[in-house]
Amino acid sequence: MSVKFLKSILFTTFILIALLFVNCEDNNSSETNETARVQLKLVDEPGDYEEVNVEIIDIQYQSNEDEGWQSFTPEGEFPINVDITELIAGNSLLLANEVVPVGILKQVRLVLSDNNTLKIEGEEELIPLDTPSAQQSGLKLNLDEELEAGFVYSFILDWDVQKSIVKAGNSGKYILKPVIKVNAEISSGSISAKVIEIVEEVETPIINQIVEVYSTDDVLVKDTLTDENGNFVVQGLEAGTYTLKITKEGYLDFTSTEITVTVGNVEVLENIILELE
Known part of the structure; x- marks a missing residue:
């Protein structure tokens, strides 16, 4: 085999590898230019309860594309069980940290189970929290935030526990009607x-x-x-x-x-x- 032929093979191989590398770079650049990272952090405002235990079974978002609701991948796994009274003094729970397509992020919603409980000071037993079917199907939170490529957007879901629990007359029952405000860390x-x-x-x-x-x-x-x-x-x-x-x-x-x-x-x-x- 001649030296000239070997040089030709090596040159052709080098060109093919170079083209493959450029193509991969283009694909990675394209992905970067079309996505943003979204983080959801849950915090709580203080209330007059020792515990408020909620179970989140899904976290979804809706963009400006007509694709319906998409589910976030949670940081741990579903269901997410949390005592929201602990999310004070700078403590927060990272619910989601995910790359999503750019565009208008219209809404997110937390889907709750009916396995939610309350503990009142001075009482030992947990009290079941009646959760309306509307909340179980998904508590919708309006964002209307335009996501730009390459940016990280952290949204603080500020759960007001005091306003979220309603006592149903003299029946002794407590109803969970979540009141949550949303703030973006990029604007706060x-x-x-x-x-x-x-x-x-x-x-x-x-x-x-x-x-x-x-x-x-x-x-x-x-x-x-x-x-x-x-x-x-x-x-x-x-x-x-x-x-x-x-x-x-x-x-x-x-x-x-x-x-x-x-x-x-x-x-x-x-x-x-x-x-x-």
Whole structure:
């Protein structure tokens, strides 16, 4: 076999490999240009219940394409069982983290089972939560967000547990009617701090303390609880100016100075010290 013939074979092989590599790159580029990543995070606003246990059996989305409802692949597996009262003080549950086609993301919906329960302070047994069939078929949340290729969109599903539970007259039954607000992290910010008291010159965290966020018009916007270390994070705030208020029996009321929240940022404050009356 001549050297010239071997060179010809090697050259042809090199060209074929190069073309295959370019084709793969084009395909990968095409996928990148046509998809975005969507994350769904579940958080809770405090309520007067020890536990609110819900079971999610499907998470779906609907885009501007007439393809009907598509299911997200959950981070774990279905069903997702969660006590939503634990999703406070910066805790959240990542429900979905998935690549989807670009376009208008119109709605998402959580499909619940009828296996939902409630625990009231001072009572040992769990109370069944009656779940209307409309909620079982899917709680629809409007997004209407335009997804652009290559971006990551994180949506905070803020479940208001206090407004979501209705007592049915004198029957003793409780009905689950979820009230959930949706905020996009790309268009919101957060406030974080630690609440403490100083006892004999020692800093002590104040746990399970309600922290309220007010607008400049003195309207309550959101609230949350501190964790076992006294820390809290208020998520999903629109860009703007806010004040924090804390009221605790036996202590002086606390009102912060104005806090400016910007999109995509966490405003970390100095420790908040509550003083005894």
